C-alpha cells in the first residue's frame with residue numbers, strides 16, 4: 001500500500017472494526033485520514049490516528065449532506081486524489097434493536113436507513129470524484145441482512161439496502177475502475193454492537209456453531225479490509241466477503257444429535 005492514501009470513516013476506539021482495518025492498512029504502508037462524528041470522538045480518535053502516523057482528522061456527520069461536502073472539501077485541500085475509502089458506519093435507536101421488527105417506527109426506520117445505508121451512496125458520490133485513476137470503497141455489513149437475527153430488526157433491513165447499494169454502486173462505477181465491496185463481519189463486541197439486544201448470546205451462538213468454532217477479531221476483519229482496499233483484489237467488485245468464521249454456510253445447529 002506504499003504511496004496509497006485513503007479515508008477511514010467510523011473509527012471510535014480500539015474495539016472498532018475500523019481500527020482493525022486501519023492498523024492493517026497502516027502496517028502495509030498506506031497513508032490514512034480519519035473522519036469522526038462530533039467533538040467527543042475527536043479526543044479518542046486523535047491519539048489513535050497519531051499511533052498510525054496520521055494527524056489528518058476531519059469532522060463528519062454522514063447524516064448531514066453539507067457536513068459531508070465540507071469534509072470532502074477538507075480532504076481535497078490536502079490530498080488532490082485518494083485511493084480508497086473505508087465506510088464503517090451504522091446507527092439506529094437502540095430501543096428498536098430489541099423486541100420485534102414489526103414495532104419499528106417511521107422516524108427510526110428513516111434515520112437508520114439514512115445513516116447506515118444511504119451514507120454509503122453519499123460518500124461514494126463524493127469519493128469517486130477524487131479517484132480519477134480508480135479506487136476502492138469498502139463498507140461493513142452483517143449477516144442480519146440475509147437472514148433473521150433476533151433483535152437486529154431495522155438494522156438488518158438497512159444492511160440489506162447497504163448490500164444491494166454495493167452492487168449498484170459497483171456497476172455504476174466499474175467503468176471508472178472504482179471497486180465497491182462489503183465485508184460481512186461476524187459479531188464482535190464494539191460500541192455499536194453493545195446496543196443490540198442479547199448480543200452476548202449472539203456471540204456465543206456464533207462461536208459454537210461457525211465452522212472455525214470461534215468468533216472473528218478486528219484483526220481478521222483488518223486483513224480482509226486490506227485485501228479489498230489493495231490491488232490484490234483488483235478483479236473483485238460488488239462482492240460481499242464474509243469474515244465470520246464461516247458461519248453463513250451453516251444450516252443447522254452444531255451439537256451432538258439427541259437420540260430420536
Ligand code: NAD
Nearest residue numbers: 010012016017037061062089090140141187188190191192
Ligand atoms: P463502532 O461503534 O466502533 O463504530 C461505529 C461508528 O459509526 C462510530 O465511529 C460512530 O461514530 C459512527 N457513526 C454513527 N453515526 C454516524 C454519523 N451520523 N456520522 C458519522 N459517523 C457515524 O462499531 P463497529 O461495530 O466497529 O461498527 C462499524 C461498522 O461495522 C458498522 O457499520 C457496523 O454495523 C458494522 N458491523 C459491526 C459488526 C459487529 O459485530 N461489531 C458486525 C458486522 C458489521
